[in-house]
Amino acid sequence: MLLYRPFENRLNTELSKHHLYRAQWSILYYLYNDGSVTLVELSHYLGVEKPTVTRTIAKLExxxxxxxxxxxxxxxxxxxxxxTGRKVYQEVRVAIDEFEQEILNGISEEEQLKGIRVMSEIRKNLMKGEL
Amino acid sequence: MLLYRPFENRLNTELSKHHLYRAQWSILYYLYNDGSVTLVELSHYLGVEKPTVTRTIAKLExxxxxxxxxxxxxxxxxxxxxxTGRKVYQEVRVAIDEFEQEILNGISEEEQLKGIRVMSEIRKNLMKGEL
DNA sequence: GAGTAATAGTTATCCAAAGTAACTAATTAT
DNA sequence: ATAATTAGTTACTTTGGATAACTATTACTC
Structure with a gap:
């Protein structure tokens, strides 16, 4: 919560350099790593209703x-x-990677891993309540 | 990023039971813990522009x-x-506490602390790039 | 101390990104 | 064959962010 806004702000400025919005980026991200998806799959993955996905997909298309x-x-x-989409993803990825390195500055490898583990545990718990 | 949406969705449903929106809640939260604030202070704390704060404050007033x-x-x-504001905060707090307990289920006290430390470290790094 | 800078907040307007309700088209199940 | 379900779309609403341009007040400077 307290972390969210400043993170979002920085991410937005990075993305806007490449004329992308966050919602668009999250879809490029998913597609780059998973090959292909239907809108329903995306809507589950993103935790968002179908019309929201329809709109963002249409824009990206x-x-x-x-x-x-x-x-x-x-x-x-x-x-x-x-x-083109793949190329754009890769370009933006570089910027995002740098940004992530920057915000993890001074945090040991070991702590980072622990942090990631905790996050994914939280995510699992969050998912349980959904179905 | 991947954590964010499901968390947001759950938080929103908790808050909507009390007829509150996220932006409103974040201000109640800050005020409950810090006594009193100016709009500029809030806008720094929340990482949001002044007109945004003006609007939300007006609604809460x-x-x-x-x-x-x-x-x-x-x-x-x-x-x-x-x-009234304090009372509402306390009521909602109970719901949020339960929700937080739920998503931290199965994560040891020690890991939770480590997670929090990592977060606040990230937050510090994010803040550096702002001013 | 007058005049200029800076600061706090507001108003107006724009837009992203979410939601709901109601729909069509296609597929599955009975 | 028909009913139910599923995938996606359309239309519309709302929250919550941003900018630009403004007023009122305070601080700074010569």
């Missing part, structure tokens, strides 16, 4: 960063990164 | 949770919790 993958089930819209 | 404290400097608007 317009920008030429995403393209649909044909599927059997004609209801679903499965999306993947275009070459 | 309307709701009868906040009241102005007279000051020498006639420019500033220093605010504190009303009795």
């Amino acid at each position: 317009d920008m030429g960063y995403l393209e649909p993958v044909p599927t059997k089930d004609k209801r679903e819209k499965r999306m993947q990164l275009t070459d | 309307d709701m009868g949770y906040l009241e102005p404290v007279p000051t020498k400097d006639k420019r500033e608007k220093r605010m504190q919790l009303t009795d």
Whole structure:
């Protein structure tokens, strides 16, 4: 909570240099690491309603960063990164990595790992209450 | 990032039971622990611009949770919790405490402390880049 | 002490990013 | 074959952020 706003602010300024918004970035991130997703999968992953995903996806598609993958089930819209999308992701990734290094400054490797473990434990607990 | 949304969603549902929004809660929280603040102080603490604070404060004042404290400097608007505001804070606090206990389930006291330390270290690093 | 700087807050306006409700089209289950 | 479910969209609302331009007050400077 107390951590959130300053983090968000910094992330936003990093992203805005590349003309990206946070919601867009989170989708590029997921797609880069997981190949392709349907909107419903994204909405679960992001913890956000479907119309929210529809809108962000549409914008990313317009920008030429995403393209649909044909599927059997004609209801679903499965999306993947275009070459441009992948390139943009990689560029932004560099900036984000630097930024993350900066905010972890002075925290030992061991503590970082512990921190990550705690976070993912919290995440698990949060997920339990959802389904 | 990945932690944020599910946390936010849970927090929002807890708060909405008490007809509060996140931005409002963060101000009640700060005021309960720090007595009284000016809008500028709040805007620094929250990492948010002044007009944003003006709006939220105005709403909380309307709701009868906040009241102005007279000051020498006639420019500033220093605010504190009303009795109602304090009562509401305490009620909501109980719900938030339970929620926090729940998401920390299975994480040892020692790890929790380590986690908090890491967070506050990150926060310090984030603050450095601001001023 | 007059005049300029800076500071605190407000108003107006914009926009991102979430939500809900109601819908269509496609698929599954009965 | 029909009903129920699922994926996604459309239309609309709201929160909560940002900027720009402003007023009122206080602090600084010569």
